[in-house]
Amino acid sequence: MAFPNVYTHRKVxxxxxxxxxxxxxLSSSVLITSDNKDWFYICPSHLKDTGFCIPMIDRAxxxxxxxxxxxxxxxxxxxxxxxxxKKKKDKASADSAKKDEADGKKNKEDKSGEKADKTQDKTEPTQGEGTEPSSVDDEEPRVFELKNTFYQQRLNRKRQAEIAKRHRERMKDPNLxxxxxxxLPS
Structure with missing residues (x-):
């Protein structure tokens, strides 16, 4: 009859x-036990209230x-x-090949080549910087444990519902x- 005090938050x-x-x-959020014995609708704002429930965080x-x-x-x-x-090695091999060709032309090409490489290096890191991993703390917890008073209310409500069901079934029995x-009386 009793159910565990572990509720999972789900959306309907x-x-x-x-x-x-x-x-x-009106709310579309539901707290439900793992064995589906108990469930109830709840506002998301109540889930953040520490007086109502405690989020269970899976540390592992x-x-x-x-x-x-x-x-x-x-x-x-x-x-x-x-x-x-790899770019540095390619650049070094290209520079050595250019030295052999001509010293005068090399100076002009090196300066323009370095400027182009610097602009390419500056653009590449910005592509990777935009994909930061999401923080774990920002995620909402999905598993909660009700405070003792609210858990006892849920247990009492379930017990009362079972008692009422048994009472209705007894009332339907003609032998009751x-x-x-x-x-004839004598």
Missing amino acids: AETKPASCDICFK AIEERKKQELEAEIERVKQEYEEKQ FPSVPKN
């Missing part, structure tokens, strides 16, 4: 909202996500570094009430 269709259990405003998942983001960032930086080293006496 915006066209089918129902009243919040706390403030009775957060650490794993941070680790993956760090590895991706390291890989990106390594690729950028390798590209720059006494029957009319069949013998």
Whole structure:
């Protein structure tokens, strides 16, 4: 009969909202237990209230996500570094080939080539800077634990509903009430 005090936040269709259990405003957010024994509509603002519920944060998942983001960032930086080293080698081989051709022409071409390379180097890092990983703290938690008073209210409401159901079933049973006496009184 009892259910765990672990609720998952889910959204329902915006066209089918129902009243919040706390403030009775229309809401499309639902808190539901993992075994689907209990669920109720709730406003998203109540989920941020620490007097109502506590978000349960999965520390292992957060650490794993941070680790993956760090590895991706390291890989990106390594690729950028390798590209720059490759450009430097290409430039050095091109410079040595130009030295052999002509000293007078080399000075003019080097200056214009360096200016072009500098402008290309400046544009490349800005492409990677725009893709910053999203912060884990910005995400809304999905799993909550109700405060003890609200959890007890949910348990009491479930118990009362089961008692009412049993009572209705008993009332439908014809053997519940006494029957009319069949013998005449003597």
